[in-house]
Every structure is written in C-alpha cells, then in structure tokens.
Amino acid sequence: MLTSNQNNHPKVPEVVVLRLPLYVRELTDMLQSDKNVVSSQQLGERLQMTPAQIRKDLSYFGKFGKQGRGYPISFLVNQLRSVLGLEKEWNCCIIGVGKLGKAVISYTGFNPEGFNIRAAFDDDISLIGQTVGGLYVQPITELEKTIRDKDISIGIVTVPAPNAQKVIDRMVASGLKSILNYAPVGLHIPPGVHIRHVDPLLSLQSMTYYLK
Amino acid sequence: MLTSNQNNHPKVPEVVVLRLPLYVRELTDMLQSDKNVVSSQQLGERLQMTPAQIRKDLSYFGKFGKQGRGYPISFLVNQLRSVLGLEKEWNCCIIGVGKLGKAVISYTGFNPEGFNIRAAFDDDISLIGQTVGGLYVQPITELEKTIRDKDISIGIVTVPAPNAQKVIDRMVASGLKSILNYAPVGLHIPPGVHIRHVDPLLSLQSMTYYLK
DNA sequence: CAATGTGAACGTGTTCACAGCA
DNA sequence: TGCTGTGAACACGTTCACATTG
Structure with missing residues (x-):
C-alpha cells in the first residue's frame, strides 16, 4: 500500500479535490428537481464535463452509483459533503x-x-x-x-x-x-x-x- | 503549421497563460531592487517554481534571456506585458x-x-x-x-x-x-x-x- | 563557465472502451 | 439494456539533461 489513502483508494489528485465542491453545488441544486437519480452523462452536461471524468473522479472516493440507473442524488451529495468535511462547521x-x-x-x-x-x-x-x-x-x-x-x-x-x-x-x-x-x-x-x-x-x- | 500560433511558437497551454501574470507581478516587484538581471533559478525561488518550468514557459513566447547571465528584468516585464496585452487600457x-x-x-x-x-x-x-x-x-x-x-x-x-x-x-x-x-x-x-x-x-x- | 533554450523522458490527469452488474 | 467502475491508452504538462552561447 504505497500510494493509497486511508480508504484504500489511490492518492487523489488535487484537481479532483478542487472539482468536488462543484459537484456538491450542482447536485444540491438538483435536489430541488423531481428526479432523484442522475447519470454521469446528465451531470456532465450541466457541468460541461465528460461523463468519464465525473465517473473517474467519484471513483476515487467510493462506488456511489447503481449500474444501469446512475447516482442517487441526495446520497451522492451526502457522501461528497462527508468526503470534503462539509457536515461540520x-x-x-x-x-x-x-x-x-x-x-x-x-x-x-x-x-x-x-x-x-x-x-x-x-x-x-x-x-x-x-x-x-x-x-x-x-x-x-x-x-x-x-x-x-x-x-x-x-x-x-x-x-x-x-x-x-x-x-x-x-x-x-x-x-x-x-x-x-x-x-x-x-x-x-x-x-x-x-x-x-x-x-x-x-x-x-x-x-x-x-x-x- | 498545424499547432502553431501567429509567432511560430507551439500552441501555448492555458496553464502557462495563467502563470504569466504571476511572473509580471513578481518581476515588477523586482524592478525596485538594484539588480537588473534575474536567472530562472532566482525567479523560481521567489515563486516557488522550478527553474525549468519558468524557462519553458517563457520559451513559448520568445527568447528573452542571455546565456550565462539570465533575463533582463525590465525587458522581460515589458515583453510579458505585451504578450498579455497589458500595455493598453x-x-x-x-x-x-x-x-x-x-x-x-x-x-x-x-x-x-x-x-x-x-x-x-x-x-x-x-x-x-x-x-x-x-x-x-x-x-x-x-x-x-x-x-x-x-x-x-x-x-x-x-x-x-x-x-x-x-x-x-x-x-x-x-x-x-x-x-x-x-x-x-x-x-x-x-x-x-x-x-x-x-x-x-x-x-x-x-x-x-x-x-x- | 554560468545560465538559457529545448528536444526527450517522465509523470500525471483525461478519455476510451468495455466488463460487469442492476 | 443502460450506466457504472476501471484498467489501458492517450494527451498534456513538467522536469531533465545537455548542447549552445554570450
């Protein structure tokens, strides 16, 4: 375990960490919609990013999606907020x-x-x-x-x-x-x-x- | 001439353009010192960057230095300001x-x-x-x-x-x-x-x- | 002979492509 | 079937190393 963090995922590039707040912001906006699942494709369109980049970014921190469905929005926001340490003051x-x-x-x-x-x-x-x-x-x-x-x-x-x-x-x-x-x-x-x-x-x- | 800009230099990465104002700022500060030449080594220490990166960045826009001496500070500032379009209002x-x-x-x-x-x-x-x-x-x-x-x-x-x-x-x-x-x-x-x-x-x- | 300018080597981040799963 | 998760391929930016030159 030479290049892993405490969660057994490879070391997270700083650019990825810089993007996490963007995901949190966009997903938080989406909480107000009626949809409760979002695909990397849809999120990518909103953020002007490729779906692959979003999936790769998220994969540094865990498996938050369901194959064939996408990512449960509120679950994903919570996970990312937790990763960033945003649950506390x-x-x-x-x-x-x-x-x-x-x-x-x-x-x-x-x-x-x-x-x-x-x-x-x-x-x-x-x-x-x-x-x-x-x-x-x-x-x-x-x-x-x-x-x-x-x-x-x-x-x-x-x-x-x-x-x-x-x-x-x-x-x-x-x-x-x-x-x-x-x-x-x-x-x-x-x-x-x-x-x-x-x-x-x-x-x-x-x-x-x-x-x- | 597929990947060249109008000055016959290869296309400039955006990160390089983002660093140019940092160079301008630091070099402008140095104008007040008594030195009038700076090496990529010295500039790198002040900006916490490697000398190689500075030389490579500058080389996208021209040859501003003298071998064995370094870069004339005020000349370099002027060149970079011109590259960035900062001579005008x-x-x-x-x-x-x-x-x-x-x-x-x-x-x-x-x-x-x-x-x-x-x-x-x-x-x-x-x-x-x-x-x-x-x-x-x-x-x-x-x-x-x-x-x-x-x-x-x-x-x-x-x-x-x-x-x-x-x-x-x-x-x-x-x-x-x-x-x-x-x-x-x-x-x-x-x-x-x-x-x-x-x-x-x-x-x-x-x-x-x-x-x- | 000190320091630039730059191809080549390297490393890191992005995209691809597909296996695997709901 | 649709979309995730992820190794592999790729692209791009950084660093190296050295030939070059004032």
Missing part, C-alpha cells in the same frame, strides 16, 4: 479589517455553508476594540490564544500586500493549516499548509491574452 | 450593483493596472439612474449600445446566482468575449468566450478536504 478568523476585510466579514455566503468568522484581527490601533459586523477587533498579539480558545482552523487574509507574508507566517506559527488569501502577492508557505488565492486582477490579466 | 462594465457590485466598483486594485470600469448596469428600478462610485447605473437594455459606444471588452458579473446565466447570455450576445464572474453558480458559455470565476466559498470547501 468550520471556525475562521480574519486578519485585516480595512475596507476589503469589512466586505468579507459582511459577505453572507459563508455562514449558510458552515464557515463562520469567529474572530477579527488588525494592527491598526484605531480599529482595535471596535466592533465590525458583530466581531470585536483584536490585536494580532492575541492570534494564537484566540485560535486555541475558539477552535479556529481557517485563516482569511485581507491585509495589504506588503503585510501579507508576515501575517501568514504568524498564522502558520499559530497552527493554522488552511488559509484563504485575498492579498495580491506571492507568498511562501511551508509544506502541509494549504492556501487558496482570491485575486480578480490576476484573472483579468490572464484573460486579456485571449482578447488580442 | 481595458474598458470593463459591471452588471449587478448590489452590495457585492458596489464593493467591486470601489475596489482600487483594477484601475492602476489598466482595467477601468466604465459602465454599471442593474435591473432594479430603484438603482437605475443613481450614481455609484462615479458610475451612472443604467438599465440592462442599454448594455449592447453602451458596450459599442464605450468600447467595452470585459464584463464583470456581480448579480445573484439565479440571474447570472441570463445576464451572461446577454453579455455574450452583445459581443463580450471575456467575463469575470463573481456569481457562485455553474455557467454555460459558448466556445471563444473566456470566463474566470471568483468564488471564495468553493476555495474554502476544497481546503477542508485536507483538514480532516
């Missing part, structure tokens, strides 16, 4: 309570999906002690203690680019293993820590290539 | 002037990089005619005419998920070929139109996989 903290940070704090899309921002930090004296979106803004010195006390496992970075690396170093030192980064800058993180970047400017800059 | 429009749309309009990161939001649209009667961040909110019926008049080539979608597909159909029908989408929903676009998604929730949901 995740506590997050946010660092940087400037304009961007405030916008992220007031974003209503995270909570219903089980991602709750439980703490906010900043190094601006004039912000510390204030309440933003129901969160008491704390000094970054309290980061480690708060992460422990509030069982926080995800950090959201909304500081200006020049401050991002040192903030992230601090988050990593405090034990966070998952970071959602809004700072438009390249960052160094150690192995075992996961980061995702939200960077609309980079997205625009790569699209212009195709506009010429 | 790009006019954008935004559809959806709710909370998210307002936040995007007031984001200060686009303008300095040559992406200017020139028009805003909404279908909410109470918003139309108002001024948001210096933009007069127009009814969507004026989309096609405005795109033509203001030479807009990029559309930014900040409408609620259920409205996104029909808005995008309309943008595509009006001739837009590049779309930056903030709506958390899967979308169908025809070949030749490029879309990028900004979806922090999907990013979070894929990271939790590694937290279990």
Whole structure:
C-alpha cells in the first residue's frame, strides 16, 4: 500500500479535490428537481464535463452509483459533503479589517455553508476594540490564544500586500493549516499548509491574452 | 503549421497563460531592487517554481534571456506585458450593483493596472439612474449600445446566482468575449468566450478536504 | 563557465472502451 | 439494456539533461 489513502483508494489528485465542491453545488441544486437519480452523462452536461471524468473522479472516493440507473442524488451529495468535511462547521478568523476585510466579514455566503468568522484581527490601533459586523477587533498579539480558545482552523487574509507574508507566517506559527488569501502577492508557505488565492486582477490579466 | 500560433511558437497551454501574470507581478516587484538581471533559478525561488518550468514557459513566447547571465528584468516585464496585452487600457462594465457590485466598483486594485470600469448596469428600478462610485447605473437594455459606444471588452458579473446565466447570455450576445464572474453558480458559455470565476466559498470547501 | 533554450523522458490527469452488474 | 467502475491508452504538462552561447 504505497500510494493509497486511508480508504484504500489511490492518492487523489488535487484537481479532483478542487472539482468536488462543484459537484456538491450542482447536485444540491438538483435536489430541488423531481428526479432523484442522475447519470454521469446528465451531470456532465450541466457541468460541461465528460461523463468519464465525473465517473473517474467519484471513483476515487467510493462506488456511489447503481449500474444501469446512475447516482442517487441526495446520497451522492451526502457522501461528497462527508468526503470534503462539509457536515461540520468550520471556525475562521480574519486578519485585516480595512475596507476589503469589512466586505468579507459582511459577505453572507459563508455562514449558510458552515464557515463562520469567529474572530477579527488588525494592527491598526484605531480599529482595535471596535466592533465590525458583530466581531470585536483584536490585536494580532492575541492570534494564537484566540485560535486555541475558539477552535479556529481557517485563516482569511485581507491585509495589504506588503503585510501579507508576515501575517501568514504568524498564522502558520499559530497552527493554522488552511488559509484563504485575498492579498495580491506571492507568498511562501511551508509544506502541509494549504492556501487558496482570491485575486480578480490576476484573472483579468490572464484573460486579456485571449482578447488580442 | 498545424499547432502553431501567429509567432511560430507551439500552441501555448492555458496553464502557462495563467502563470504569466504571476511572473509580471513578481518581476515588477523586482524592478525596485538594484539588480537588473534575474536567472530562472532566482525567479523560481521567489515563486516557488522550478527553474525549468519558468524557462519553458517563457520559451513559448520568445527568447528573452542571455546565456550565462539570465533575463533582463525590465525587458522581460515589458515583453510579458505585451504578450498579455497589458500595455493598453481595458474598458470593463459591471452588471449587478448590489452590495457585492458596489464593493467591486470601489475596489482600487483594477484601475492602476489598466482595467477601468466604465459602465454599471442593474435591473432594479430603484438603482437605475443613481450614481455609484462615479458610475451612472443604467438599465440592462442599454448594455449592447453602451458596450459599442464605450468600447467595452470585459464584463464583470456581480448579480445573484439565479440571474447570472441570463445576464451572461446577454453579455455574450452583445459581443463580450471575456467575463469575470463573481456569481457562485455553474455557467454555460459558448466556445471563444473566456470566463474566470471568483468564488471564495468553493476555495474554502476544497481546503477542508485536507483538514480532516 | 554560468545560465538559457529545448528536444526527450517522465509523470500525471483525461478519455476510451468495455466488463460487469442492476 | 443502460450506466457504472476501471484498467489501458492517450494527451498534456513538467522536469531533465545537455548542447549552445554570450
């Protein structure tokens, strides 16, 4: 068992993990329809993917379908949510309570999906002690203690680019293993820590290539 | 010449195009240092990439380096900016002037990089005619005419998920070929139109996989 | 002689094609 | 019969290794 995970399936490519939330979202939409089974063909049409890719992706995690019928929608959603760890709630903290940070704090899309921002930090004296979106803004010195006390496992970075690396170093030192980064800058993180970047400017800059 | 682009280089993989803005950003930072040449080795350390990948990526677009020396930084930035089409200004429009749309309009990161939001649209009667961040909110019926008049080539979608597909159909029908989408929903676009998604929730949901 | 540019080797992800099962 | 699950074939992106050159 050299290249298997704990479920005896071969190691899962990261791209596959990145697609799982897309499946969950689409299948969740389909729960409202009257159908309760979906084929890889039908799901592929909705997601603009090949049926083979969907079947292969799902096969990394188990056998969720019935031959000749397809996949029971609600069963499959539940399985995938479980694979992704979406049945539980995740506590997050946010660092940087400037304009961007405030916008992220007031974003209503995270909570219903089980991602709750439980703490906010900043190094601006004039912000510390204030309440933003129901969160008491704390000094970054309290980061480690708060992460422990509030069982926080995800950090959201909304500081200006020049401050991002040192903030992230601090988050990593405090034990966070998952970071959602809004700072438009390249960052160094150690192995075992996961980061995702939200960077609309980079997205625009790569699209212009195709506009010429 | 079956698989070549107009510069006689082999077809460029999309992943390579996605990395070009990263190179531009990092190299632009390096302009402020005293060095004026960088090796693929050094750039790779900063970007956490292998030198080979950087050299291969760059080689799709030309020979920008000098053997034994490395790449002249400012020359390379200029070349890459030109490849990406970043020497010119790009006019954008935004559809959806709710909370998210307002936040995007007031984001200060686009303008300095040559992406200017020139028009805003909404279908909410109470918003139309108002001024948001210096933009007069127009009814969507004026989309096609405005795109033509203001030479807009990029559309930014900040409408609620259920409205996104029909808005995008309309943008595509009006001739837009590049779309930056903030709506958390899967979308169908025809070949030749490029879309990028900004979806922090999907990013979070894929990271939790590694937290279990 | 240091570092590029690039074919060739390699590895990884996608698609095919079909055996197997409801 | 219809559709899954999956090895095998394939395609594509990454890395290697070295000839080349300032």
